[in-house]
Amino acid sequence: MDKNLNELFKEIRNECLQIIEVKNVDIEELSFRMGMSTNNLYHFLQKRNSDFSVYLKLYEVLLGW
């Protein structure tokens, strides 16, 4: 299970980073829409959090940007 989630984390993170770059997303505004500070957002992107809902939320927010 964990291996699968690690792979999905990498996949979803790459997708997110790509959208951030292509759409030139304002990180402060993104953090606000994620309900967290910019520092926290970096932290969540660096290491997989045990609650995967954060990445689904991030992906959803970015897809609608």
Place this chain on the structure above:
Amino acid sequence: MPNNYEEAYSKFINYIERQLMSVQSKLKNVEYYNIIKKMINDLSNSAKSKDYSKFMEYYNVLSRISDDVKDNLDIICYLAVHNTCDIPQMEEAIKKVFSDKSLLKMISYNESKELLEGKKEKLTSIIDGTCDFETLKNALLDSDLEDEEMIVILMHEAQKTILTSRKKLPSLEVNENEKIINSNNEIINKINILIEKYYPLVSSKPNKLVEMYKKLATPDNIDSINSMYSEKDVRVCLHILYLIKLKEERDEVLNSKPVDYQLLELNTLELLKEYELSCLAISEFEKERMENIPQETSVYFLIDPNKASFDLSDLSDEEKKTIESMIKDLESGLFDYERNKNAHTMVKQNICKDLNVFVNRKKNICISYIRVNSKVLILCFGTSRDIFDLSKSILNTNKSLINKTISNIRDNDEEFISSEEEFRNALNQSFPKEVEPHHG
């Protein structure tokens, strides 16, 4: 909440071991109290025949019951040794021994040794894994496990029981196969209703997100979608997608020739389990949806005791007006934090595990608040850059005040409500007044 079988089963066994320890301790008590009962019975007969030798014989055991029993046994033994048994002090000391509270408690202890031994046997058989399904089911229902954990264990045990009994009864194969198909159809009908009602939740999401959901839609992964965000619809979507996957597997089994009934039976069990879990997720989702229907409510502030957790004095009139209108929005029940880019749920993280903090935004002003039942407790105001850090700092430094205020809101405490009204009036005074248009 753990819902994989190993985790739930280990929790259950832990509970059974605690029960076993309690039963074993009761059994020891019963054995000890039975010895005491027999001794008291002997002493009662000896006292009637004025033979006090038994009091000396049982002295070592009985004197441990209480200091009073020991003192009175000392008197009885002393008088018996000195042949002064006929004096009133002897009778009084005997009476005091027989009426000692600790002693009476032991004598009146009425747990049945046979019943306790029966319980011990059942508990041991659960730990050994040799008990029957009924015993396990009853013990599980009496346990302190969550419903979801019970379901996981029951499904697993039911599966084992069915597979074992099927091996024993090959002659019933034809009828049994029909039964398997019937029970599979029965659960599929229920599942179709769920899918029809809740698939629109899935189809309303962007395609790329749905693709990601499909990869995640396995029972173990669904567990990793916790409560950091309050959006219960994600869990519902994942359950619906997993149900669709199970339905496809079921169709494959039914279309293969010959049909593998054992596989179909396993599929039925998996569908049953997933149906139960989906219903749980749906009920949480529906509850949340009901709570978010706009309705007028009361708004409260964090006051310690006459000072709020925010200061508006440096703000411009325009900003104060924005704050006033945001408070009015909350009072009308406009909790528009769901999927609105201007309003968001604060991530729980470590500071506020039990509290959801919400943030709404209007123009350049943000407001953070907690919802208590259907009411609102405002924490602070800020910009979108600092609102989360400000809210965290308030949560960290005012834990007891927040808890007390939440409990006052829940209890509708009169004193609290009146001090809130006073505060609110003063706050309203600080908002800029609308200038009346000048006529003439």
